[in-house]
Amino acid sequence: MTFIQxxxxxxxxxxxxxxxxxxxLSISLHLMGWNVMSLCLFYLNISFYIVLALFTVIRLIFFTRELIYDLTSHWHGPNFFTLIAGTNIVGSECIFLQGNIDVAxxxxxxxxxxxxxxxxxFFTAVTIRSDKPTLAQGIHGGWLIAVVATQSIAVLGALLIPYIENDALLSSVYFTSLVMYLLGCMLYLSLITLILYRLIFASLSYHALTPLYWINMGAMAISTLAGSIMIMRASYWDWMNELLPFLKGITLFFWVAGSWWIPLLIILMIWRYVxxxxxxxxxxxxxxxxxxxxMYSASTYQLAKALHLPFLTKLAQAFVYPALICWGIGIILFVSHMALDYHKFNYSS
Structure with a gap:
């Protein structure tokens, strides 16, 4: 078997x-006016997406059993929601950076x-299986990627609204975005209850406290982004005027909830790594x-525009820097990790 296989x-x-x-990060940099770097990341991300999509198709064809096992697992199954979120984020980039509506x-x-x-x-498989893990073993921050995936549909749908000329189709797209937004809110409130219970009342070692728990905040950030864009698009659908006060309130609520997580997550990362x-x-x-x-940077920037709170833009700009630094460190470690894996594989062969 080769290294790629x-x-x-x-x-x-x-x-x-x-x-x-x-x-x-590309979208956030674009919103802050860093257009050249944003565009470079966009093209890099297109290559990431194409390669991973191709690899996934190959795995589906040649390693079907392993893929199905992962999809129906309490631990690995939530990872598949990154495929949905990644697809919509690339689509959102196409609109923000290039105005490419057809691809989006x-x-x-x-x-x-x-x-x-x-x-x-996934949810059928983990519901009906008999050999279920305990709550402490089965639940983790990655489950909230289901929320991110759902809200990513709402984000891209809301971004498409100004480009739809047919009234009936526009109403359908807006309604679909609204439904996904509210469904994402429901999923978050349901799952975060279990995750908080696991964090507070079940034994948690520093080994288990992975960076994946930052999705506790990230799911709220993309919910804020979806709500903010729909608020700014409310004029395209008259029916939304009736829901606008509710939408503003719940969007601000989720931004506040996401912001609450940040200091706690920083403290927990210090507890783990320091x-x-x-x-x-x-x-x-x-x-x-x-x-x-x-995503917190991008969502805070859009929230500031949607609710006319310009002082929040400075907070949005501040979060670009740690996001960019962490991304750069991640890429360096990723390349080093793959090179080391390749070396080990050849050595063992």
Missing amino acids: AKLQHLNAGYFALVMATGA ITLWVISILFWFLIMYT IHRYPFMYDLKMWGMVFPLA
């Missing part, structure tokens, strides 16, 4: 988190099909930290 057999679907993180619409439709397939396959001196090395889960930081 070995990697494909055990390919983690969560690698699309790299697409999510790069895309969110195609990706949006594909993501909805993936959403139905992955959402109901106090317990956990080795800082490449981990796929680190993209679960980069994405929330970049």
Whole structure:
């Protein structure tokens, strides 16, 4: 078996988190006016997405059993939601950076099909299986990627609204975005209750406190982004005027909830890496930290515009820097990790 075959057999679907993180950072940089760097990340992200999509198709064809096992697992199954979120974030980049509506619409439709397939396959499988893990073993921050995937559909759908001329189609797209937004809110409130219970009342070692728990904040950030864009698009659909006060309130609520997580997550990361001196090395889960930081920047910027709170733009600008630094460190560690893996594989062969 070659190095590529070995990697494909055990390919983690969560690698699309790299697409999510790069895309969110690209959009955030674009909103802050860093257009050249934003465009460079956009083209890089397109290559990430194409390669990972190709690898996923190959794995589906040649390693079907392993893929199905992962999809129906309590631990690995949530990783597949990164495919949906990554698809929509690339579509959002196409609108923000290039105004390419045709590609964005195609990706949006594909993501909805993936959403139905992955959402109901995963939740059905973990519901009916007999050998279930305990709550402490089975639940983790990665489950909230289901929320991110759902809200990513709302974001891209809302971005498409100004480009739709047919009134009936416009209403359908807006309604779909609103439904996905509210569904994402429901999923978050349901899942975060279990995650908080696991964090507070079950034994938690510093080994288990991975950067993936930053999705606790990232899911709220993309919910804020979806709500903010729909608020700014309210004039395109008269019916939305009745829901506008509610939408403003719940969007601000989720931004506040996401902001609450940031100091706590920083403290917990210090507890892991500084106090317990956990080795800082490449981990796929680190993209679960980069994405929330970049998404918080973009969502705060859009919230400031939607609710006419200009003082929040400085906070949005401040979060670009840690997101960019973490992304750069992640890429360096990723390249080093792959080179080391390749060397070990050849040596063992």
